[in-house]
């Protein structure tokens with residue numbers, strides 16, 4: 001069953017079609033196929049040649065230059081400058097005579113400051129052993145305190161429950177936030193701490209919002225137990241990227257884990273973490289619309305995923321290659337530990353400077369022993385993506401393929417165009433979006 005928010009969203013898309021909304025904002029749309037129109041993209045400086053495709057049957061848009069995508073709510077968020085998705089949703093709902101149901105926990109708020117309270121309690125329980133461990137991972141105590149990293153001690157399943165009770169937090173509200181869970185008991189229900197259930201022993205990383213509140217918590221086992229999960233995400237959490245409230249206009253590093261993002265932040269490089277590679281969704285792309293450069297720096301074993309995500313950001317995406325010396329599972333935090341803060345800072349700057357675009361990285365990834373006649377089949381999505389970017393950038397990458405496989409430039413240009421037309425629905429991070437010719441020819 002769709003949630004209340006989802007059904008309101010569906011209703012808005014019906015009552016306020018994306019095309020109608022865009023026309024009301026003065027956009028010029030051009031039909032380029034059945035159910036497809038193109039327009040200049042407002043998410044980046046789209047000048048002469050429209051790069052944004054609108055799928056009129058799906059009520060969605062996708063810009064093949066900057067990667068922006070979404071529905072009418074995402075568009076309104078950009079054009080009308082709403083702070084977040086929920087605010088835009090409320091405003092659009094009101095404009096078409098709908099109202100969002102109240103009384104249910106909001107997805108973008110820490111109702112009653114429960115998560116903020118929990119983070120405070122866990123920060124108070126940070127012992128010298130955990131501090132020493134974090135110190136070995138490269139994080140000095142002052143930095144740990146600044147980020148309010150905490151500890152849910154072992155064998156204390158009701159530490160937070162009792163603390164929240166002292167702060168007169170209603171049990172229902174605590175349950176709704178996910179920090180408490182219900183455990184079966186003979187005489188009715190029993191509330192237990194989410195991080196303390198099953199023995200506890202978790203370092204707790206809070207995800208800060210712009211206003212200083214906490215919007216999510218993630219636990220990492222300490223010490224590692226034989227049968228306890230290494231990571232614990234709140235049952236109601238993970239709707240955010242870690243530290244997403246800071247996404248700057250200049251550049252940002254996108255990491256896989258929270259400690260990786262913190263490693264960058266330690267040396268003053270803005271960073272956001274996705275909580276594991278599966279934490280990156282379609283909507284995540286839009287978080288970065290104002291960002292000029294997005295450096296994807298996932299762990300070494302997730303390099304291919306880095307390339308795919310960087311390509312979703314179009315020409316703004318970069319793939320950071322971590323040194324092989326870190327080992328197969330190496331990550332940015334390992335790099336910080338190996339090099340120490342001062343050297344890490346320099347090395348990281350160097351890595352960012354030499355980072356290639358997703359397209360470039362994807363070309364490097366193609367096997368050298370690939371037969372030229374297999375290229376089209378092996379690299380259709382790459383060719384289709386190149387078919388959609390501007391002619392100068394496209395030729396830069398096709399030139400690399402030309403050098404690598406000896407295929408004539410004209411043939412490659414044809415192939416890119418062909419791939420763009422041919423791919424009926426190309427897969428971008430698991431969602432199917434049809435590809436149209438953004439040039440409109």
Ligand SMILES: [Zn+2]
Pocket residue numbers: 041042043044046051052063064065066067068
């Ligand atoms: Zn765009």
